Amino acid sequence: MRIVFIGASHWHLDLYLLPLLEVPGAELVGIADPDPAVVERLTARLGCAGDTDFRTLCRDVKPDFVFALGRHIDMPDEARFLIEEGIPFALEKPCGLNQADVAAIAELAERKGAFAAVPLVFRNGDFSEHLKALSAEGDLSYATFRFIAGFPARYRQAGCGWMLDPALSGGGSTINLAIHFFDLAHALLGDGVRVLGATMSNHAWRERIEDYSVVTFERDGALCVVETGYLYPAPTSNFDMHYAFRFPRNYVIAHDPITVESLEDDGSSRSWSSVTTNVPHYRTFVFDVLERVRTGRPPLANLSDMVPIMRLVDQAYAKAGPLPLAAMSAL
CATH class of the missing domain: 3.40.50.720 (NAD(P)-binding Rossmann-like Domain)
Structure with a gap:
């Protein structure tokens, strides 16, 4: 080929x-x-x-x-x-x-x-498959994804300074990092999922894109929170991450990039290895x-799978509104 x-x-x-x-x-x-x-x-x-x-x-x-x-x-x-x-x-x-x-x-x-x-x-890995299997056993009630990456200056260093111009990139951590978790939120909550609220800021680095974002999804009372940012002092492909899920019979936690734990309602628990970051899946x-x-x-x-995800991205930016004027005035 x-x-x-x-x-x-x-x-x-x-x-x-x-x-x-x-x-x-x-x-x-x-x-x-x-x-x-x-x-x-x-x-x-x-x-x-x-x-x-x-x-x-x-x-x-x-x-x-x-x-x-x-x-x-x-x-x-x-x-x-x-x-x-x-x-x-x-x-x-x-x-x-x-x-x-x-x-x-x-x-x-x-x-x-x-x-x-x-x-x-994430669709190429076993972690998302495990979440789908749990969803088939009963509705998800709550989920949280925290995924904080390195500083936005890395894009300039890589020759991709356009990433910090929203007219060329569409935004910051939400449209870039959070895409994977918007996909998982859509898979877990279904087509009826909507953005309930969103908060974004550029306070840390005073760039024109958000360096921190929290988006809450809702469907019939079930909630999912996606938190992303460019705040972590670590090399590329290293993240401050933690995921948690409440299913009908257990509570599932991704503690780090390779470990998942399931705590059952009867008090038992089990852990296994699973790749829970995006990088190895490429x-x-x-x-x-x-x-x-x-x-x-x-x-x-x-491409058709991206359309509902981008619907959620558009909703998130609309809910968040413009970046804080106090931060923008420092540009």
Whole structure:
């Protein structure tokens, strides 16, 4: 399979690229990015074709599959081109700035019968499968997700300063980090889930995007709280995290990135190993999505799956309102 990356300056590049280099029968044939310095650096590193125009590159090298990254504002145009060209692809989250962006390309992909995967990578792990099994036994009553990442300055250091401009990224930790947990909230609570309330702030770093966010979801009295931020003094891919769930017969806790505990109502408990952060699942995603293309199976998650998630994202930003004026005045 001939593989191309577009929007290759995205900080997630190596999460996809390094596993790809291990996939039997996969060949990296090109990278594209609007920044010519990025193209020069990556083509020298990888020994493949490169171009600042992804359309030109794809038409020249004719890939079998594309990993589409880049700025959030550019993602719908990338998707439209790949759909119209009939090239299977995976589009990085959030696939656009809002629900309208994503709904339009999802409708086009469905109408054209496109293979349009989205890396909602928790779906590639056993933790989300365990939560679904518990939900099948009875309704969830409460859930909390706390997922705090490193400082926003890391995006500038990675050459992705656009992430701190809401006109280009759509926002901060909510549209970036919380997407995974909005997906889990939707899976646990169902289509009737809505955003009950949201609070966001840029007080810690005085950037134009939120560096802290708390969103509460509700469905028929069941509640789910998603807390994200850019506050944790740790390297990339390390998180301050804790999840908890109340199901009818047990209380489930994810204590850390590898340990889950279930406390039963009868007082017994059990613990097991499970990957509860997103980062390790990208490798699984890369192998899985390419195998699905090769064998003619649909993706595990597609653009249509992103539409209800982006509906919740839009609701969260609407509920939160503008960032605090006191913080904005310091910009």
